Structure formats: C-alpha cells, structure tokens
Ligand SMILES: O=C(O)CCC(=O)C(=O)O
C-alpha cells in the first residue's frame with residue numbers, strides 16, 4: 001500500500017544537464033524557499049535593495065543587495081567586489097548559514113565539492129526587469145562554480161556559450177530551481193529575459209535570484 005503511494009508521487013527534484021559543467025537542479029530550493037525569503041528580508045533590512053548604475057551610466061532594472069564578506073557592486077567606476085555597502089559604508093550583512101549550506105549542497109550535487117561562497121548577490125526582478133547576456137568574471141579566479149537560485153515568479157533564463165555571439169539556450173526557470181555552472185562552463189554567457197507579469201504566493205509579482213560566488217581565492 002505505502003509503496004504504491006510513494007510510486008505515484010511525482011519526483012520531487014530532478015537534474016537537467018545544460019552542457020558539460022552546467023546543470024539545472026529542478027526544485028532543489030523549494031523546501032527551504034520560505035526560509036530563504038525570510039533571510040532575504042533580513043538582509044534587506046540592513047542593506048536595502050537598490051538599483052545600481054552601470055559603468056556606462058545606465059540604471060539597472062534589477063534591484064540588488066548583497067550578503068557575505070564580499071558584495072558585488074557597480075557604479076561609474078566599474079564592476080567590482082567590495083566589503084562595504086556603498087550606501088551605508090558598513091560591512092555587508094553576514095550570509096545566513098542556511099544560504100551557505102544550500103549553496104554548498106547544490107554545488108556538491110552538481111559535482112563541485114567543497115564550495116565555500118564568500119559572496120551572495122541578491123537580485124530582485126519586478127515585471128519588466130531583465131538582465132542582459134554577460135559573463136561572471138569579476139572573481140579572482142574561476143576555479144569555483146556559480147550557484148544561482150530562483151525564487152518567485154518564472155522567467156526565461158538564457159544560457160549561452162563562451163562567446164557573446166553564441167546563440168543562447170532558453171531555459172525556463174521556476175520557483176526553487178537552482179542552476180550551477182563551473183569548470184568548462186564557468187565563463188559561459190548568461191542572462192534573463194524580461195520578467196513577465198505573474199503572481200507567486202510567496203513573492204507576489206517579484207522574482208528573486210540568489211547568486212553565490214567565490215570572489216576571492
Ligand atoms: O537572475 C538570474 O537568474 C541571473 C543573475 C545573474 O546572472 C547575475 O546576477 O550575475
């Protein structure tokens with residue numbers, strides 16, 4: 001009886017390879033999502049979401065904040081990591097232990113053992129926000145993977161090649177999905193298409209993304 005019941009349940013998580021070195025861990029962060037969202041709220045109380053300026057003088061459509069030792073920032077002076085929040089001058093809030101654990105577990109599941117992120121960028125997309133194709137390359141070295149967690153409304157993630165001109169795959173991402181890329185895929189171009197209007201019971205019309213990285217070796 002019990003066995004039959006189990007067999008009828010849909011698989012809770014599954015793994016979708018994107019290319020050598022990159023996978024989507026479907027729904028991997030669904031169970032801890034509520035805790036992650038509480039963590040985001042706490043981080044944002046200390047270091048509020050803000051729309052940063054690109055070096056070219058554009059305002060990003062995505063609102064961002066950071067936690068952990070190193071925060072990623074952009075302004076007229078360029079893209080970089082720094083230990084202080086430029087809004088307050090204070091250190092970035094510490095990375096909640098639950099964030100760190102989830103990121104390490106996801107990396108391990110994708111084949112990257114002993115991932116110790118020292119940076120978590122928190123992206124908040126409201127409808128209309130997007131992020132153009134880019135490489136994550138402000139880190140000191142590229143030995144450690146990127147772990148990228150999606151929460152809230154769905155979006156179309158673009159996962160490209162090592163050259164800007166390579167046609168990206170479109171990967172639909174939903175609440176709880178985690179993308180991990182490293183090794184030969186570490187410098188692949190990626191981005192997200194414009195967020196559409198949708199509602200999620202936990203986030204309203206917003207999508208949140210947590211991007212975990214090792215900024216310093
Ligand atoms: O929102 C996402 O899924 C991607 C975010 C990203 O690529 C970044 O912050 O560097």
Ligand SMILES: [Fe+2]
Pocket residue numbers: 134135136190
């Ligand atoms: Fe990125």
